[in-house]
Amino acid sequence: MTTTTTQAPVPALPRLEGSPTGGGSRGAFAFEWTKLTSVRATWWNLLAALVLTVGFAGMLGLSAEASSAKGVAVDEPAHRLAAQAFLVSQLALVALATLAVTSEYAGGTAHATLRAVPRRGRLLAAKTTVVALVVGAAGTVLQLAGGLTAGVLMGGGGTGGDGSPAATALAVGGHLALLAVLSVGLAFVLRSAAGALTSLIMLLLALPQLLGALGPGWLATASDHLPGVAGEALTAPDGAPYGAARAVLVLVGWALAAQLAALVTLRRRDA
């Protein structure tokens, strides 16, 4: 490494003139945006989500086309079919949200971040907003792309049913944004990628299956109120245990609970 320091006069650095401006919540937001967009992991996760969504939506479209060729009519519209792809691809976006937090603890930047934005509530709000916006926007766009892909591969089929593609895309985006809020909160509590991702996969995929299969009515009711089930109720309303309004409430409840736990952890526990 060549350095310019050899006989560099000190101070080589001019003073910062003018009284400080900016910073605050907007500064914290810009900071989080810069951090999220300047690591490769974010872009890899977005790419993975794209491949998974479009890939699975395409497969679902093809199999629907095959079914109708055999005379089994598919009455689900392409966008509804495509939304099922997120059962898998949501994990890439959940990983994006989780890593945005845990990589700071693993890589040692958590300290630098907290020194730049020492107000814990402000930091949490900024990180959550940026991640939720990115994940929500990605979810919306990916759902539109998935719906188009499925529609093309289904040929003429799958035009029935209710709901517009735009409404489904917004529902998917909203669902994923709330999942991101939940993931960020949980990641601040657990601080490790392994711990947070395992818990989220349990919560989103494994628990609904387990609780539903176990039997007792109250367990099934509890299972219905897990975030994964609420998400399905929002994005694929047919056969859901409750309507969209309740689904949003359930998701918001989970997200808020995780955020509250994160705030308490950030304030109480040493960095």
Place this chain on the structure above:
Amino acid sequence: MITLDGLSKRYGETAVVSALSCAIAPGRVTGFLGPNGAGKSTTMRLIVGLDTPSAGSALIGGQPYARLRHPLREVGALLDARAGHPGRSARAHLRGLARSNGIPTGRVDLVLEAVGLSEVADRRVGTYSLGMGQRLGIAAALLGDPEVLLFDEPVNGLDPDGVAWVRRLTRSLAAEGRTVLVSSHLLSEMQETADHLLVIGRGRLLADAPVDEVIAASSGNAVLVRSPERDALGTVLADAGLTVRQASGADGLLVGGAACDTVGALAFRHGLPLRELSPRRASLEEAFLELTSGSAQFTTSETTDRTTPIPRER
């Protein structure tokens, strides 16, 4: 100005920092010394609010860190060797920090230049060497042009050129009237860099004094005297209540607790010839080892028992 008032930190049962009270004044380099595990890094973390004190407080210009509106413009710190996300470039790391505190992003290139990282600024931090990481940490500390600077072992991993640069940097920052707190285990370096010392052992304050005073208090300060009549001189000096030790050479004595003129006068009065009479100043290292002898936690067997070799594996 940093003010510690009864600052204490416990982790479970162990008190890591115990009732530290002192003021770290602007305009000078304050060296922060203590054996491994003494609580230096913990104290610095408490000052910037990364850890919450169990009791007491640490204030910066009268305010707790978390209350500062633009903290990076008031306090710059190099605390961990790992300064940035391994997958992010140094430039992106600094740019993010600048945005968080309303620092013009043009400042990023200036600090990169100042620490000598301009050419590698777009490389991922994960590919940096230890010393480059350390330089990035210093760049981040200087980013907001702060009045208070905390450096935890800043020369760790730096080449000799870098060590000299950090010495000049810390001196010039203090000369500009800033508050500079530097921890280090390199005592000879500290002796040259610091004006004032804060010495802690097992979390307790052992000394808060100018470097010269700390050294002056050491029993290593002595008078070296050489005389062909060494033994007779030794008896005379001991009878006068001075502590006398043998020095190197067949004719040398080290006399503690006295000045040259006392020793010279005693020798003259008893008609003893002298070959040399000179003051011997203790090093900071001697003073430090004496100060902390009771509180070093992780001593090697060598210091307690020189005769026990480590058994070799067969």
